[in-house]
Amino acid sequence: MTVGGSGGAVAEHPPPSRTPAVPDAGRRRPLGARLLGPQRRNLWFWAFVGPFALGLGLFTYVPLAWSVYLSFFDAHNTVSPSGSDFVGLGNYTAMVTNEAFLGSLGTFALFTVFIVPATYALSLGLALMVNRLRIAQAFFRSVFFLPTACSYVVAAVIWKLSIFNGVRFGLANTVLGWFGADGTAWLSTTDPPWYWLVIVTVRLWLQAGFYMILFLAGLQRISPQLYEAAAVDGARPGWQTFRYVTFPQLRATSVAVVLLLVINAFQAFDEFYNLLSDARGYPPYARPPLVYLYYTALGRDQNLGLGSAGAVILALIIALATVVQARWFGLGRKEE
Numbered sequence: 076m077t078v079g080g081s082g083g084a085v086a087e088h089p090p091p092s093r094t095p096a097v098p099d100a101g102r103r104r105p106l107g108a109r110l111l112g113p114q115r116r117n118l119w120f121w122a123f124v125g126p127f128a129l130g131l132g133l134f135t136y137v138p139l140a141w142s143v144y145l146s147f148f149d150a151h152n153t154v155s156p157s158g159s160d161f162v163g164l165g166n167y168t169a170m171v172t173n174e175a176f177l178g179s180l181g182t183f184a185l186f187t188v189f190i191v192p193a194t195y196a197l198s199l200g201l202a203l204m205v206n207r208l209r210i211a212q213a214f215f216r217s218v219f220f221l222p223t224a225c226s227y228v229v230a231a232v233i234w235k236l237s238i239f240n241g242v243r244f245g246l247a248n249t250v251l252g253w254f255g256a257d258g259t260a261w262l263s264t265t266d267p268p269w270y271w272l273v274i275v276t277v278r279l280w281l282q283a284g285f286y287m288i289l290f291l292a293g294l295q296r297i298s299p300q301l302y303e304a305a306a307v308d309g310a311r312p313g314w315q316t317f318r319y320v321t322f323p324q325l326r327a328t329s330v331a332v333v334l335l336l337v338i339n340a341f342q343a344f345d346e347f348y349n350l351l352s353d354a355r356g357y358p359p360y361a362r363p364p365l366v367y368l369y370y371t372a373l374g375r376d377q378n379l380g381l382g383s384a385g386a387v388i389l390a391l392i393i394a395l396a397t398v399v400q401a402r403w404f405g406l407g408r409k410e411e
Contacts, residue, residue: 142387143387145379145380146166146380146384146387147161147163147164147166147380148160148161148162148166148380149161149162149165150378150379150380150383151377151378151380152379156380160380162380166380166381166383167384167387167388169384170381170384171388175362176385178362179362179363179367180364182361182362183340183341183343183364185271186275186340186343186363187337187340189271189275190275190278190279190336190340191333193275193279194278194279194282194283194286194336195286195329197279197283198283198284198285198286198289198290199287199290199325201219201283201284201287201290202287202288202290202291202293202294203294203317203321205219205287206291206294206295216287216288216291219283219287220287220288222280222281223281223282223284225281227345227346227349228349230277230281231277231346231349234273234276234277234346234350235262235273235349235350238273239262239272239273242258242259247259247261261273262350262351265360268360270350270360270361271361273350274347274350277346277350278343278346281346282339286332286336289328289332290328290332292328293325293327294325296324297324301324302316302320305320330400330404333404334400334401337396337397338393338396338397341364341392341393342365343365344363344365344366344369347361347362347363347366348366364389367385368382368385368389369382
């Protein structure tokens with residue numbers, strides 16, 4: 076404190092600030108203490124997440140890393156090749172020049188052209204109908220979602236043995252017989268390729284309900300005030316309201332649905348294998364990438380190195396397709 080004369084003002088200076096004590100930088104807490112956090116606050120987090128993370132790393136990431144490792148070796152009938160079996164990028168070169176593997180990618184592209192628009196339109200139509208219901212909405216939502224819980228293997232067997240079974244039997248041929256039409260060997264006829272009808276319908280039945288739920292969530296987020304404003308502006312209920320209000324508001328949901336549909340199409344295996352394979356093996360047509368890689372890695376030759384290289388190429392294609400779609404649709408971009 077400073078006093079400036081008898082009538083001078085008294086000027087007070089703040090006390091000098093105290094610098095907080097800095098802990099010794101050389102002393103680091105043990106790793107276990109840092110993971111548990113202060114006062115063991117993270118203990119329950121690790122108790123619940125730890126087993127899942129351990130299983131994820133042990134059964135997912137370790138096999139993925141080992142598959143990448145195998146792709147650089149000539150691994151026939153073994154998952155632990157020696158250093159003398161190292162072939163570098165030879166397996167990758169063999170896969171990208173293999174006509175059978177390229178044909179399987181073409182099968183995937185054709186399957187995507189069929190299944191993505193069909194599932195998108197069907198699931199969106201179901202969501203619009205269920206959303207307009209005023210009674211029993213939960214019942215119909217559950218009915219359409221229920222096939223999602225069914226196994227792909229079980230659904231494929233039902234389609235093969237009960238609906239599209241042979242020429243003389245099956246529900247489809249029975250219905251055709253009512254109209255005087257001849258029966259069709261749905262799964263073995265290649266001209267025209269009726270097997271696509273079987274494959275696409277079973278996938279539609281299995282997954283349309285799941286994407287319907289996603290569209291329902293998007294529809295319920297649309298503010299009713301938008302529809303009121305559209306009605307004031309003269310928009311007619313029905314197509315105009317759907318085109319100018321509903322569909323634009325479902326943009327984010329639509330992007331997510333399309334991305335998931337394309338990724339799931341890449342992973343198609345169960346319905347193809349269980350519908351088309353028999354005691355004689357798998358036919359030479361309609362082989363998606365996973366079916367081809369299955370026979371490459373676990374077939375007669377058991378070329379695990381070549382199969383692993385194909386799996387890595389397929390994973391890279393999926394990642395590239397996802398990134399391209401996300402950039403194309405502006406996923407994650409802030410709306411202006």
